[in-house]
Amino acid sequence: MTALLIFLAATALADNLTVRPRTPEIVHYPCSTCHKDNLTGRRNPHPNIALKHATEATLTCRTCHGNQKMESLLSLNGKPIAFDDAYQLCGQCHSTQLKDWKGGAHGKRLSGWAEPRVIQNCTGCHNPHAPALGKRWPATRSSFKR
Numbered sequence: 001m002t003a004l005l006i007f008l009a010a011t012a013l014a015d016n017l018t019v020r021p022r023t024p025e026i027v028h029y030p031c032s033t034c035h036k037d038n039l040t041g042r043r044n045p046h047p048n049i050a051l052k053h054a055t056e057a058t059l060t061c062r063t064c065h066g067n068q069k070m071e072s073l074l075s076l077n078g079k080p081i082a083f084d085d086a087y088q089l090c091g092q093c094h095s096t097q098l099k100d101w102k103g104g105a106h107g108k109r110l111s112g113w114a115e116p117r118v119i120q121n122c123t124g125c126h127n128p129h130a131p132a133l134g135k136r137w138p139a140t141r142s143s144f145k146r
């Protein structure tokens with residue numbers, strides 16, 4: 001039943017692949033509840049968020065968020081991308097991971113491999129501002145004897 005509810009609220013990516021929506025989990029969304037105008041020339045409105053994604057010469061807040069359309073992200077060519085479709089933004093730089101994610105070798109399945117295939121968005125596992133995952137132990141121990 002849970003997988004069915006997730007499926008109904010998710011974005012269809014392909015005939016057999018659906019992405020779980022992200023916006024219901026964003027604490028301050030829609031952004032326009034706080035941001036009434038564009039952010040051109042303003043300082044970081046979120047000083048509690050540290051960007052640990054790439055060097056500042058490569059990536060700043062405005063690279064992904066732009067200055068004007070607060071309800072969406074911004075592609076590298078200036079087109080809006082819905083927060084629920086963050087994989088499109090991430091895939092611009094992380095094309096290998098995007099290909100693996102679409103094929104099932106990267107990412108978290110929420111409904112198993114049987115259709116409908118419901119999957120997490122990139123931001124379901126990775127913090128978009130600091131995406132590197134720390135080292136961790138496997139969830140279960142190996143059954144092989146040493």
